[in-house]
Amino acid sequence: MDPVVTCLADFEALARGALPPATYAHIAGGSADGQTVDANTAALKQFRIVSRILVDCRDGSTRVSLMGEAFAHPMLLAPLSYQRLVHPEGEIATAQAADALDTGMIVSTLASQPLEAVAGVLPRNKWFQLYLQARWDDTISLVRRAESAGYTALVVTVDAPVTGMRNQAERAGFRQPADVVAVNLPATRDVGQIALEPGQSRVFQGAMLHAPTWEAIRRLLGETDLPIVLKGVLSAADARAARDLGVSGLVVSNHGGRALAPSPTAVEVLPEIRQAVGEDFPLLADGGVRRGSDVFVYLALGADAVLIGRPQLYALAVNGALGVARMLRLVRDELELTMALAGCPSVSDIGIDRLRHREVEPSS
């Protein structure tokens, strides 16, 4: 591969050149003007990592355990939909890279490859992301298939009951290609146009009609033995409520800046959510991870692991499974270097005392 790839940002630059502009805008963009995408990146940059010197790191490793499951690294591939948009093999190629680099993967309900086929590539550390469907039977059907295929957790997305304004993609003229579809959903799932009465809202009385509620989560908990993780939590009160309801873990996330905008970042709310749910409750987080040092910051703020989103697609676009593998290798090596330079031989050494707020803005 081109030696110009020295870090994840290089994949993004190459993907920008390789993809059709509208596809790139769809992937890179966020809600409204993208301010929450930028906020995710900016939030991470406010921290500096405090090193301790002369620490013996010879027994070091990045291993973590999440809900009883062992992971070689505190990183999982985030559930990105429709990966065939950028590479013909789509999620299959991504899964091959995850397996090769011993990294967990969360497969999307909106995958463009059959969830069973993706699972077949992944011997371990595979979770399934679940969008609740308008018809409960469709939801349950997905749950059963995920159980059968050997997924070890369900990640229910709760921060996107309606699709945000994606003005960047819209301006670029993005249209989903006809041959990239949600192959895991019934072709007939469209519940049709809802007839609104005068004075009713397309949003409240239309799109939100089948949006998930706490009641739906409670019902789902009764339907499966798989641990359920809620993805898209940003308030401490919701985090506590979810834990009390019996949910097994949370992903603190603003959906990569693609749902509500402007939204707080996971970085900003993570400490208070960790405080709310207690030390041992599994918390993942995402948004803006482009460096091993970003992973370090999330861990120090209270996350047990992070999700890596867009870089998957950039690396997949550039070089398929090999690209994703190299992307994962880069971020893992960076994390290890960061830990070694910081004097943290294990993930449990990474606490909030290792962070320091940047005192000054960078001079522009």
Next chain:
Amino acid sequence: MDPVVTCLADFEALARGALPPATYAHIAGGSADGQTVDANTAALKQFRIVSRILVDCRDGSTRVSLMGEAFAHPMLLAPLSYQRLVHPEGEIATAQAADALDTGMIVSTLASQPLEAVAGVLPRNKWFQLYLQARWDDTISLVRRAESAGYTALVVTVDAPVTGMRNQAERAGFRQPADVVAVNLPATRDVGQIALEPGQSRVFQGAMLHAPTWEAIRRLLGETDLPIVLKGVLSAADARAARDLGVSGLVVSNHGGRALAPSPTAVEVLPEIRQAVGEDFPLLADGGVRRGSDVFVYLALGADAVLIGRPQLYALAVNGALGVARMLRLVRDELELTMALAGCPSVSDIGIDRLRHREVEPSS
């Protein structure tokens, strides 16, 4: 219409291309170097909206009540003068859009169409903006005409006793066209050049001679049964004084950055003004609204509704009544999406607890 219009900012870009540069500078610019115009925008960007998940929004709506009058949405068109500057139909076209989108409109004393004609297009939610005139009789004449035309409130502007330095418009060489005039004022209203003695000031002993005072407001309250709203309040003490005098509501506003510069923004002072006047006193606010999320922020800070200013003229310039209608549709849809994604089915759910200060500056 061109599909490139995905949000209000797109109208501004199109209007910039479509209008003569001097006209655009006159509309877009503000006092001095425009810093208060920019401040209005920047102030809104400091907030992030805190979402709550899994909320049932099926009964949601954006309805509000202002001084006993029902509004479908918490937005009114701000009183912008001389709308024929950008479109031959001027305020008539704007009013048609307001009616079509069920949105309130405040018609300016300096309208370029007869106040009665504009009122004729608007079956409901029409208010009249009043500049106190040098001659009291002229003021009363306007009040009587507004009453007869069915306007339901008088909005008295109090933050522009003199015109600010409009250096941006001045540099661009803006001149008011001869055929765009304040048709609702007597042609002879010019009170002539005031003869100053040596050492006297053109400002204090000249322009401010007929500036409105508290006494004039008191007198006006005795002249009409219409509710009176003061527009341009930025201090808590003035807000309380206005309420105690019998004024029915306030618009917290810096006149779109076109009066005093540098001035605080409505966003910055709104919480303390809400605190000063109490929970139930009608407060509107304006400045920089370009997104449904901006409306949400103003409501969370204590406003009951917001005014939308310049986007009216941009949309009117681009596509007349249809442009203004689309502009209103966009901001309303965005507000509903924002409320849905935030988990706020009604305006009363939008409180200060839904906002979070941005902790970091965006990286530039």
Next chain:
Amino acid sequence: MDPVVTCLADFEALARGALPPATYAHIAGGSADGQTVDANTAALKQFRIVSRILVDCRDGSTRVSLMGEAFAHPMLLAPLSYQRLVHPEGEIATAQAADALDTGMIVSTLASQPLEAVAGVLPRNKWFQLYLQARWDDTISLVRRAESAGYTALVVTVDAPVTGMRNQAERAGFRQPADVVAVNLPATRDVGQIALEPGQSRVFQGAMLHAPTWEAIRRLLGETDLPIVLKGVLSAADARAARDLGVSGLVVSNHGGRALAPSPTAVEVLPEIRQAVGEDFPLLADGGVRRGSDVFVYLALGADAVLIGRPQLYALAVNGALGVARMLRLVRDELELTMALAGCPSVSDIGIDRLRHREVEPSS
């Protein structure tokens, strides 16, 4: 004059085009990289002016009294050296403008016109800026000439015992023209090269040998009945010491960013200096005044009047005495408009309660 001049910044742009680049760099630049020049401007921009509405301003004026002397406006022309650099008439032209606009002027020791000739143009409000000379007799000679010429105060500069690094002017290759000289100083004042011993410093044992000290100020106070103002004070302790020694007033100033860099700005330290010297002690301030609103901010922070520096030279370069007069007219009109819009009919109404810190950085 060109109608493009709408404010003081326009003069700067025109002067930049009209002057040789090295001369412009010499005037516009500051010490080191000019960061203190920029800081002066930035410090003013952090404030917003709080307006009060519906105030009766018909008796308004900008009059102030400084050390018993009446001034029509709270502004004086700062003592800028060598004004013939930009216009053949130099300080004479500037003084004509000061007289025409009823504005005070401080004439520099390093004026390029005879101090008596400049005084002759100025019937009132003329002060003399004094650099203490290496030979005491030379200092006293200047004092006596200033007394004879009718100057009403001596402004002793204390913040420039050595010249700062003027890298911007140096890079631009600025050289003082042979025909622009300090006509008020003896031609033989050069005290020659000081012979340094090994290990001695060109700065400490060289340039600082004749730098002014507290003892010199005490001695000067005994030599004249003119009120003495120290210019270049930035610490509260020094301000108090100066007052206690018998000095009549202070100019809080960082020498327009041309002496120590990086230096605090007058804006930042003014409140604590006002606090240190008490309510009635005469305080002037300067740095970055380009708008009437800047004058307002200085007054609100505790200054009794401000000095206007570089804009003199820009206006003088562009249009001689008429340029300076127009510059003064602009800033005075802006101050009056600002006061009127803020609801402050007199300078004594301008208190710290009229300022509000900007809460957010401008979006860039």
Next chain:
Amino acid sequence: MDPVVTCLADFEALARGALPPATYAHIAGGSADGQTVDANTAALKQFRIVSRILVDCRDGSTRVSLMGEAFAHPMLLAPLSYQRLVHPEGEIATAQAADALDTGMIVSTLASQPLEAVAGVLPRNKWFQLYLQARWDDTISLVRRAESAGYTALVVTVDAPVTGMRNQAERAGFRQPADVVAVNLPATRDVGQIALEPGQSRVFQGAMLHAPTWEAIRRLLGETDLPIVLKGVLSAADARAARDLGVSGLVVSNHGGRALAPSPTAVEVLPEIRQAVGEDFPLLADGGVRRGSDVFVYLALGADAVLIGRPQLYALAVNGALGVARMLRLVRDELELTMALAGCPSVSDIGIDRLRHREVEPSS
């Protein structure tokens, strides 16, 4: 030399033009995207220097004492490796300049000239920077040679147990030239590829195998009578531990932004480290020094002296020994001017009370 050199930044610009781009990127760059390099510069810019007026400075000097050794100026040349990269004479030329300007120099273990030859040029104020070697005997051999050559202190680098990601140099394609080598190390020092078992990390079980530990420092203290200084300390706890172990001094440093990134800056942590080790413990600091005023800021924050890094190489590249000498002269003159303008005739007058945080961000 070109008169365009007015300050250290001018050397950098010239070096950028003179060096191969990859070499420049290697020198100027830092870890990751260089954010810590930028942070070092930005951290210094947050301070303003508070002047006191009318101070008698005729006995002024910049002299300091470090661990009993007298220095004419509170500055040393930082230990930069492989100086023959930019000039054929490398460290010899640098040492000639240090001697000429009476400035201390720290010679790197990775010097491209024999440590004895460099020492021969330096009659005084020469320290040796020590990287602990994989084989203890190699370390001791360096110590003995340094002792014999007359170095007066050992500076042990502790913040770079592994090399950081140098993405900027990597992207530029930098490769060390074959003829620029670490002539002071045994040619056979490569300890070979370490064979890793599956699941082991290239970082923890590879590169960190021979990283220095507290135990190694303790052992080193027993091997030499030279004072030992640890370079790369950023935490107060480590600083105290080092002092308690018997170390003679510390360099507070983030390795010029070339090790851990993002890292705090020396500027940010210096006050708390000074607090931790007490008033009299020798503390040096580095990062971003480009001006005499930067030296002043470090001294005010608690450093006894500073190291000057990259400017050495820029000046060396531009004009060899004469370039470095001029660079040192510039920064020394600036420091003296800064002290004179601030009213600090000696280094001991420079305390934390002379600094003021910048209250506002510069307008960009």
